[in-house]
Amino acid sequence: MSKAKSEGLARARAIALSSLAEISDEEDAALTAAALSDADNPPRGDQDPRLLRPATEVAPELVAAWRGRATEWIELELDRDVLEKFRATGPGWQQRLNDVLRRAVG
Template structure:
């Protein structure tokens, strides 16, 4: 049986700890716009653009289709966790001899 080392465990926060507290007027008064604190390159890293990153996929490399599959087949792929659509595509490629 493995023993948990007491000094290795993460200490619990106080019982009244709030990970996301509501801001007070004082908090808003102390806040500063990001462009006062960071350069443009860092600000760009903070802003998430919708969709996939540019250049991460080739144009016309995939085609969206509507496909009716057995529920059990979909559940089996989903049960293995994230990436199930890629694994399903790989299985279809193998079945097609690609």
């Protein structure tokens, strides 16, 4: 993990933890009551964690969709002008480059 990403995660964690300290007892009770009334997502309570199953067993199709296509990191030399044109298209340029290569190989 890059240093910048690590620092970003640390900042996000600190913000999340500090927001917990700002919740009053009344707000906490209201949030708990709302969670308890959610029939689609009941609290786990004291359920034995050993009874839980991995998402890959419970909903493999959702895990596969989340993971997307299998990719592999490689080092590849490209002409600078080609790379600049793809980068200029904005976020997602790597996927667009992959799509062009996929069409080229059939």
